Amino acid sequence: MRVRPEALKGHLDGLLLAVLENGPRHGYAIIEAVRTGSGGTFDLQTGTVYPALHRLERAGFIESRWHVIGGRRRREYELTASGRRALGDERAVWAEFAGAVSSLLGGRTWPADAS
Amino acid sequence: MRVRPEALKGHLDGLLLAVLENGPRHGYAIIEAVRTGSGGTFDLQTGTVYPALHRLERAGFIESRWHVIGGRRRREYELTASGRRALGDERAVWAEFAGAVSSLLGGRTWPADAS
DNA sequence: ACCAATAGGTAGTGATGCGATATGTAGTGG
DNA sequence: CCACTACATATCGCATCACTACCTATTGGT
Secondary structure: OOOOHHHHOOOHHHHHHHHHOOOOEEHHHHHHHHHHHOOOOOOOOHHHHHHHHHHHHHOOOEEEEEEEEOOEEEEEEEEOHHHHHHHHHHHHHHHHHHHHHHHHHOOOOOOOOOO | OOOOHHHHOOOHHHHHHHHHOOOOEEHHHHHHHHHHHOOOOOOOOHHHHHHHHHHHHHOOOEEEEEEEEOOEEEEEEEEOHHHHHHHHHHHHHHHHHHHHHHHHHOOOOOOOOOO
16 A cells, blocks of 8 residues: 555545446455556555445445355455446545545645735 | 545645645634635534644644734644645645546546646 | 624544454465 | 465454534624
């Protein structure tokens, strides 16, 4: 993780949903997709991802099916229709959040220096 | 707060430092600057800001001085040199973080750059 | 006298990502 | 046959940190 760990709080679910938008994946593959897709910025721990996946499944945003491939059990997660809507919401939230932070952080000294 | 509260985690300090870059402010004024500067997205509570300011002061990123203006006590916070460096770090961290999230979320909802 | 706005503050809570740890299979090197 | 590594899933306790709720106090308007 090249950024402070807490920074991800509140944004993880959206990332996981976005990865699953490109087709079903199992946990390990999701971790890799996030790592490569973020250019190495996010290197999630399994203790981060699996609880998050269970949470998303309880919320009805993803569904899972067990597979056994080469004697190795895999649980594949897939976006539900509800999850697709949630992803849309996440994108809107992110756009507003990122816009607000960027405007404050990068914002050149706006003239509202009221005194 | 128009975004989920947890979303701010890990990014608040940078916003406060950025506001103080435009000159010393007291707590209430900081809250207003964040609200207007974020276009209303971030409406911070006093219980959010004051502990954060104390934390930043303990870390040496800001300094405070008491004033009494019209019988009302105000505590004005000011960026230190160390805080200015920290703000630079925060900006770099935010750029990397936002880039990674945007790249994963895919939605090209967020302006590519300035220029 | 009362009340809203301003101004500063603390305590407790809850959500959640992380580190550590456990379990198990499959393949490789010695 | 054993050690080791990579793959794969899972759980638990911890620490962080913003939030809610609450408190005190002054000013100025009604």
